[in-house]
Amino acid sequence: MSRxxxxxxxxxxxxxxxxxxxxxxxxVAAQERLFSDEPAxxxxxxxxxxxxxxxxxxxxxxxxxxxxxxVPFARLDQGDDERTHADIRELAWGYVARDYxxxxxxxxxxWGVTESxxxxxxxxxxxxxxxxxxxxxxxxxMVNLSxxxxxxxxxxxxxxxxxxxxxxxxxxxxRIIPRVEKELTRYESSREQKHxxxxxxxxHYFGDMDIGLSWFHGTSRDPLLFPATDDGEIxxxxxxxxxxxxxxxxxxxxxxxxxxxxxxxxxxxxxxFRAATGGFEYTFYGLFDTPADLGLxxxxxxxxxxxxxxxxxxxxxxxxxxxxxxxxQSTDALLGAIKDxxxxxxxxxxxxxxxxxxSWKMSLQASKFVVDGLDQSLKSFAEDDFVQLELGYYF
Amino acid sequence: MKKRKLLLISLLSLSLNTAWALTPEEKxxxxxxxxxELDTGWGDQKQExxxxxxxxxxxxxxxxxxxxxxxxxxxxDKSLSIFDTPADVKGxxxLSFTHAIKPDDQWLYLPALKxxxxxxxxxxxxxxxxxxxAFEDMSSQEVEKYTYKWLRDEKLGDNDVYVLERFPVDKHSxxxxxxxxxxxxxxxxxxxxxxxRKNSLLKTLTFExxxxxxxxxxxxxxxxxxxxxxxxxxxxxxxNYSFNNGLTDRDFDRNSLKRAR
Numbered sequence: 001m002s003r004x005x006x007x008x009x010x011x012x013x014x015x016x017x018x019x020x021x022x023x024x025x026x027x028v029a030a031q032e033r034l035f036s037d038e039p040a041x042x043x044x045x046x047x048x049x050x051x052x053x054x055x056x057x058x059x060x061x062x063x064x065x066x067x068x069x070x071v072p073f074a075r076l077d078q079g080d081d082e083r084t085h086a087d088i089r090e091l092a093w094g095y096v097a098r099d100y101x102x103x104x105x106x107x108x109x110x111w112g113v114t115e116s117x118x119x120x121x122x123x124x125x126x127x128x129x130x131x132x133x134x135x136x137x138x139x140x141x142m143v144n145l146s147x148x149x150x151x152x153x154x155x156x157x158x159x160x161x162x163x164x165x166x167x168x169x170x171x172x173x174x175r176i177i178p179r180v181e182k183e184l185t186r187y188e189s190s191r192e193q194k195h196x197x198x199x200x201x202x203x204h205y206f207g208d209m210d211i212g213l214s215w216f217h218g219t220s221r222d223p224l225l226f227p228a229t230d231d232g233e234i235x236x237x238x239x240x241x242x243x244x245x246x247x248x249x250x251x252x253x254x255x256x257x258x259x260x261x262x263x264x265x266x267x268x269x270x271x272x273f274r275a276a277t278g279g280f281e282y283t284f285y286g287l288f289d290t291p292a293d294l295g296l297x298x299x300x301x302x303x304x305x306x307x308x309x310x311x312x313x314x315x316x317x318x319x320x321x322x323x324x325x326x327x328x329q330s331t332d333a334l335l336g337a338i339k340d341x342x343x344x345x346x347x348x349x350x351x352x353x354x355x356x357x358x359s360w361k362m363s364l365q366a367s368k369f370v371v372d373g374l375d376q377s378l379k380s381f382a383e384d385d386f387v388q389l390e391l392g393y394y395f
Numbered sequence: 396m397k398k399r400k401l402l403l404i405s406l407l408s409l410s411l412n413t414a415w416a417l418t419p420e421e422k423x424x425x426x427x428x429x430x431x432e433l434d435t436g437w438g439d440q441k442q443e444x445x446x447x448x449x450x451x452x453x454x455x456x457x458x459x460x461x462x463x464x465x466x467x468x469x470x471x472d473k474s475l476s477i478f479d480t481p482a483d484v485k486g487x488x489x490l491s492f493t494h495a496i497k498p499d500d501q502w503l504y505l506p507a508l509k510x511x512x513x514x515x516x517x518x519x520x521x522x523x524x525x526x527x528x529a530f531e532d533m534s535s536q537e538v539e540k541y542t543y544k545w546l547r548d549e550k551l552g553d554n555d556v557y558v559l560e561r562f563p564v565d566k567h568s569x570x571x572x573x574x575x576x577x578x579x580x581x582x583x584x585x586x587x588x589x590x591x592r593k594n595s596l597l598k599t600l601t602f603e604x605x606x607x608x609x610x611x612x613x614x615x616x617x618x619x620x621x622x623x624x625x626x627x628x629x630x631x632x633x634x635n636y637s638f639n640n641g642l643t644d645r646d647f648d649r650n651s652l653k654r655a656r
Contacts, residue, residue: 025482098645285517
C-alpha cells in the first residue's frame with residue numbers, strides 16, 4: 001500500500017514538473033514461451049503469453065547536480081500468478097558533487113565482471129520469475145554515498161528493507177520441483193524484512209586492470225530451501241540467514257583477451273563457504289573479413305559446498321560463443337552451455353537480438369536441459385525445454 | 396611525449412626557412428605537427444551528433460549521440476558518448492581514454508543492467524555502431540599514431556591543399572595507408588582516402604561546413620564516409636558545438652558513465 005502511495009506521489013510530482021525538463025524512455029513488450037514437452041507437474045501451464053512494461057522518468061536540475069529517477073515495472077502473465085507482478089525498479093534522488101555522490105531511495109547497483117553467474121553482485125535481490133539467468137533485479141531501498149578519490153571509488157551502503165526473491169508459482173514454468181512456497185518464508189533475524197544491511201565497496205582501475213573489493217553484512221539474497229509441507233503437499237520453504245560476505249572481482253583487458261575472476265567468502269551460522277568464477281573471453285575481430293566479431297567465453301564455476309550448494313553450479317564449466325554482427329540492426333547472438341564436471345547433465349541456452357526499424361526489438365531465447373545423471377538441481381527442469389520470443393517497442 | 400613535440404616544433408620552425416631541404420617524410424611530419432599545434436588549447440568541448448547510416452539500396456537508419464571531449468596534454472584526449480537513439484540503446488554510454496601508441500582504455504555502460512564493462516580496444520578497425528566509421532576513425536587524431544609523407548600541393552575545388560600520405564603505426568589498424576587532402580589555411584582535412592589491408596581503396600571521407608570557434612579552432616558541420624567496397628555510406632552531422640564548459644576529469648570517469656543521460 002505504501003508503495004502504491006509512493007507511486008502516486010511520484011507521478012503527481014512528475015506531472016507538476018515542466019514537461020521539457022523531464023525525459024521519458026522505456027519499453028512495452030509482448031512475450032510468448034513455447035514448451036516442447038508435457039510439464040513434470042500437471043498443474044504447470046503449457047505455452048504461455050505475457051506482456052510487460054517499464055517506463056522510465058528522469059528529471060535533473062541544478063545544472064545536472066541533482067536528479068530524480070523513477071522506473072516502475074509490471075508484468076501480466078497468462079499462466080503464473082507469481083509472475084504477474086509489479087515492482088519499483090528505481091525511485092531515487094541523486095546528488096553529484098566533485099568528489100562524492102549520493103543516491104537515496106530505491107535503486108539498482110551492479111558489481112562484477114563474469115558472464116555465467118554474478119557471485120559478487122549482492123545489493124539487489126534477483127527477480128527470478130523474470131528470467132532464470134538471474135539478470136533481472138528488484139529495486140532495493142538504499143542510502144548510498146560514493147567517495148571519489150584518486151585511489152578509487154568507495155561506495156558506502158545502508159540498506160533498510162529486505163526484498164524476498166521471487167519464485168515461479170504453482171502454475172509457473174519453468175520452475176523447481178517441489179515448488180517454493182513464499183508463505184512459509186522464515187528469517188534468522190527476528191527483525192525479518194526490517195533488518196538493516198550494510199555494504200562497502202572499493203573499486204578502481206590500474207592500466208588494463210579493473211578491480212573491486214566488497215564487504216556485505218546482512219540478510220543473504222539467496223535463501224536456503226528446506227523441505228516443508230503446505231496442506232499436505234511437499235514444498236520448499238525459503239530461509240534467509242544473516243551473513244558476512246567478502247567479495248573480489250578483477251578483470252584484465254589484454255588485446256583480444258578479457259581475463260575475469262570473481263570470488264566470495266560467505267560466513268553465516270547456517271552456511272559457510274567459498275565460491276569463485278573465473279575464465280576468459282577471447283574475441284576474433286572481423287571474422288572472415290566481415291564486420292562481425294566472434295567471442296569465445298570460457299568460465300569455471302566453483303562452490304566449496306559441492307553438491308549441497310544452493311546453485312546448480314558448484315563444479316561446472318561454461319562454454320559460450322558470442323556473435324556480434326556490428327550491423328545497423330545491432331544483431332547479436334550468445335550460445336552457451338554449462339556442464340557439470342562430474343555429471344552428464346548440462347544446460348544449453350541461446351539468446352539472440354535484432355532491432356527492427358528504429359523502435360522495435362526482437363529477442364529470441366531458447367533453453368534445453370539435458371538431464372542424465374545424479375545432479376538433482378537441474379532435474380526439476382528436465383521437461384521444461386522452451387523457446388521464448390519477445391517483441392519490444394522502445395520509446 | 397612533450398619533449399618529442401618540442402623537438403618537432405623546432406623542426407617545424409626550421410622547415411619554414413629551409414623547406415627545400417626537407418625530405419617528403421620530414422615535410423609530412425612537419426605539416427601534421429603544425430595541424431596538431433593549431434588545434435591545441437581548446438580545453439573541452441560538447442557537441443550533438445546525428446549519424447545517418449545508408450545501405451546500398453539507400454535505406455536510412457539514424458542514431459543520435461551526444462558527445463563531450465576533454466583535451467589532455469601529453470596524451471590522447473578523453474571522450475564520452477551518450478546514445479539517445481535508437482530507443483533500445485538509449486542511455487548506453489561509451490567512455491574512451493585515447494593514447495597515442497598504447498591501446499586506448501574503453502568502458503561501455505549498459506543501462507538495463509547498470510553494468511560498466513571494460514571492453515577490449517584492440518578492435519580499432521571494427522565498425523562504430525554499425526556505421527562505415529571504424530573506431531579508429533572516430534578517436535582523437537594524435538601525431539604519433541602515423542608516420543607521414545608529403546606528396547604534393549594542389550587545388551581541391553577552390554582550396555589550396557597539401558596532400559599527405561600517412562601510415563598507421565598500430566599493426567591492428569584496418570588500413571595500410573590514408574591519403575589526406577588538408578586545407579592550407581585551416582590545417583584541417585577536406586578529404587581522406589582509406590586503403591585497406593590489401594592496399595585497395597576502401598573508403599572516402601569528405602568534410603563540409605567548417606566553422607571557426609573561439610577565433611581559433613575549426614570544426615566541420617558534416618562528415619561523409621562512402622565505402623566503395625560495400626556501397627554503404629554514413630553521414631555525421633554535428634550540431635551545437637560548445638567550448639569552455641568547465642569539464643574536468645570527473646566528467647570522464649567510470650562514475651560519470653552511470654549518470655550519463
